[in-house]
Amino acid sequence: MPALRRKSVPVWTVNSAIVILIAALWPISSAFDKYMDNYVLDVLIRMGFAIILAVSLNLINGITGQFSLGHAGFMAIGAYTGGVLLKHYQNDLVGMILPVAFVGVTVLGGITAAMVGLVVGIPTLRLRGDYLAIATLGFGEIIRVVLNQIESIGSFEVGGSAGLHDIPHIANFFWSGAWAIVCVVVIARLVYSAKGKPFFAVREDEIAAGAMGIDTTNYKVAAFVIGAFFAGVAGVLSATLSGNLDPGDFNFVKSIEIVVMVVLGGSGSITGSILAAILLTYLPEQLRSFQDWRLVIYALLLIVMMLVRPEGLLGNRELWRVRRTRVASDAANRGLAV
Amino acid sequence: MAMLEIKNLGIDFGGLRALTGFDFALDQGELVGLIGPNGAGKTTVFNIVTGVYSPSAGDVQLRGASITGKKPYQVNRLGIARTFQNVRLFGGLSVLDNVLIGFNRSVAHGFLGTLVRSRKHQMEEHAQEDQAIELLREFDLVDRMDDLARTLPYGSQRRLEIARALATAPRILMLDEPAAGMNPQEKTDLMELIHSVRDRFQIGIWLIEHDMTLVMSICQRITVLDHGETIAVGSPREIQDNDKVIEAYLGKAEV
Numbered sequence: 001m002p003a004l005r006r007k008s009v010p011v012w013t014v015n016s017a018i019v020i021l022i023a024a025l026w027p028i029s030s031a032f033d034k035y036m037d038n039y040v041l042d043v044l045i046r047m048g049f050a051i052i053l054a055v056s057l058n059l060i061n062g063i064t065g066q067f068s069l070g071h072a073g074f075m076a077i078g079a080y081t082g083g084v085l086l087k088h089y090q091n092d093l094v095g096m097i098l099p100v101a102f103v104g105v106t107v108l109g110g111i112t113a114a115m116v117g118l119v120v121g122i123p124t125l126r127l128r129g130d131y132l133a134i135a136t137l138g139f140g141e142i143i144r145v146v147l148n149q150i151e152s153i154g155s156f157e158v159g160g161s162a163g164l165h166d167i168p169h170i171a172n173f174f175w176s177g178a179w180a181i182v183c184v185v186v187i188a189r190l191v192y193s194a195k196g197k198p199f200f201a202v203r204e205d206e207i208a209a210g211a212m213g214i215d216t217t218n219y220k221v222a223a224f225v226i227g228a229f230f231a232g233v234a235g236v237l238s239a240t241l242s243g244n245l246d247p248g249d250f251n252f253v254k255s256i257e258i259v260v261m262v263v264l265g266g267s268g269s270i271t272g273s274i275l276a277a278i279l280l281t282y283l284p285e286q287l288r289s290f291q292d293w294r295l296v297i298y299a300l301l302l303i304v305m306m307l308v309r310p311e312g313l314l315g316n317r318e319l320w321r322v323r324r325t326r327v328a329s330d331a332a333n334r335g336l337a338v
Numbered sequence: 339m340a341m342l343e344i345k346n347l348g349i350d351f352g353g354l355r356a357l358t359g360f361d362f363a364l365d366q367g368e369l370v371g372l373i374g375p376n377g378a379g380k381t382t383v384f385n386i387v388t389g390v391y392s393p394s395a396g397d398v399q400l401r402g403a404s405i406t407g408k409k410p411y412q413v414n415r416l417g418i419a420r421t422f423q424n425v426r427l428f429g430g431l432s433v434l435d436n437v438l439i440g441f442n443r444s445v446a447h448g449f450l451g452t453l454v455r456s457r458k459h460q461m462e463e464h465a466q467e468d469q470a471i472e473l474l475r476e477f478d479l480v481d482r483m484d485d486l487a488r489t490l491p492y493g494s495q496r497r498l499e500i501a502r503a504l505a506t507a508p509r510i511l512m513l514d515e516p517a518a519g520m521n522p523q524e525k526t527d528l529m530e531l532i533h534s535v536r537d538r539f540q541i542g543i544w545l546i547e548h549d550m551t552l553v554m555s556i557c558q559r560i561t562v563l564d565h566g567e568t569i570a571v572g573s574p575r576e577i578q579d580n581d582k583v584i585e586a587y588l589g590k591a592e593v
Contacts, residue, residue: 201431
């Protein structure tokens with residue numbers, strides 16, 4: 001009897017499509033800069049940031065099941081790493097050096113956040129549920145308070161409570177979109193692979209996962225580190241969008257905003273997080289005409305949403321994982337995968 | 339030397355002595371039972387052997403090397419797999435994924451291979467998927483492989499848990515009350531299944547069970563625990579006639 005296998009498009013077409021899509025964002029972004037309304041473009045770019053933040057937090061909270069409230073803290077670390085460096089060296093970053101250097105600084109911001117994630121994660125991930133939430137909340141607040149106190153490090157201006165201003169404006173639709181794609185592809189491919197299945201196993205039953213030979217601590221820390229990396233990336237991008245950084249931007253309300261995206265989209269669903277990130281960036285903008293009632297309406301919508309669909313927009317599912325089609329496996333469809 | 343050897347194992351929980359002087363040996367291809375009244379310490383033995391608890395005395399050896407104090411995931415990687423008294427499946431994942439997670443350890447391709455979906459990655463995933471499906475077929479679960487594990491009927495959940503444990507390629511399989519909650523037909527099927535698993539995989543099976551018919555008919559040897567102490571060891575026949583065992587289960591006859 002032949003094995004059952006899902007039918008899917010060849011991998012190389014998917015890989016090429018991803019590269020082409022990212023490349024295509026460059027001219028699209030230039031066109032947007034020229035012709036699109038600044039305000040609309042700003043919202044679009046921030047949707048990209050929201051996607052990065054929500055999907056990366058989903059890896060920690062939804063997929064691995066470790067409830068973290070510290071995402072704004074990781075974002076702050078990335079934002080300040082990027083902001084401080086770019087401001088300090090802005091006169092050296094001209095012409096073609098700029099995009100290359102910006103990729104470097106963005107990655108560096110992500111790595112810094114990831115390293116902090118590692119240091120914070122190893123002790124706190126022993127905690128479960130509420131306790132982990134409180135510990136990560138505390139971590140986020142510590143970051144904010146520390147940033148409030150630091151005026152400068154050597155000749156590098158940090159800004160302290162006055163904030164850091166006049167950071168070069170670099171982030172545009174291209175950077176936002178490209179990083180959002182990278183974040184989604186990396187996390188989706190990681191968790192929906194043989195290597196990534198244990199992330200879900202840890203969420204489902206930690207004891208059973210351990211009994212199946214899974215080093216659960218490793219996977220929890222990995223989720224934390226990868227999630228922190230992308231939060232750091234989003235931080236660098238956001239610093240160079242407005243050009244201003246204020247430690248207060250990264251308080252726990254920001255963390256909760258991201259948690260709301262994950263929960264609303266459906267914990268564990270990457271496509272759910274993407275939809276929720278887009279929706280929850282768009283919605284507050286639409287509600288601006290209601291002025292003072294804006295936050296009330298926003299909160300009401302969330303309450304209604306949770307009452308009607310407590311599992312979130314997509315629940316546990318992914319948009320691309322439509323019911324698998326069973327096909328008889330043969331030599332021809334070997335080498336095909338999602 | 340036996341595959342699994344346990345010497346003088348003991349554990350205290352606070353002031354309570356849950357297990358004392360427990361000796362045991364299990365070899366490849368053997369099917370051995372562990373019985374005793376509720377609270378006798380059976381699951382405690384399993385939990386110590388699989389690294390959930392650290393014993394306060396004694397040693398557990400697998401192929402001559404001590405595994406005492408190892409973490410559960412390390413014990414599993416060394417070749418001991420288990421199921422749980424209160425089924426612990428990955429309920430929100432598909433039946434197939436439950437088994438695939440058991441194969442996880444053998445993933446050889448790197449992180450980058452996973453991200454670009456390299457050829458090696460695809461080959462490995464397909465090979466694992468084929469193996470997993472093969473295993474599910476043997477356990478009569480292949481028709482439901484895409485369903486969430488929690489939606490399976492209870493008997494099937496128990497079977498899936500055994501299949502998942504076998505996916506980690508153990509030398510020793512420990513089953514904690516595999517027949518609990520099953521109806522008579524399911525129990526009969528389970529007995530056949532356990533037999534065939536032992537014969538096909540050539541592993542040692544150690545099981546805790548309350549269903550005496552099942553234990554007596556499939557186990558070669560039986561250990562009886564009561565209040566943390568071993569009160570009898572022997573063949574099913576010997577155990578059935580043992581006074582101490584009868585006393586532990588039914589109480590002492592008054593006269």
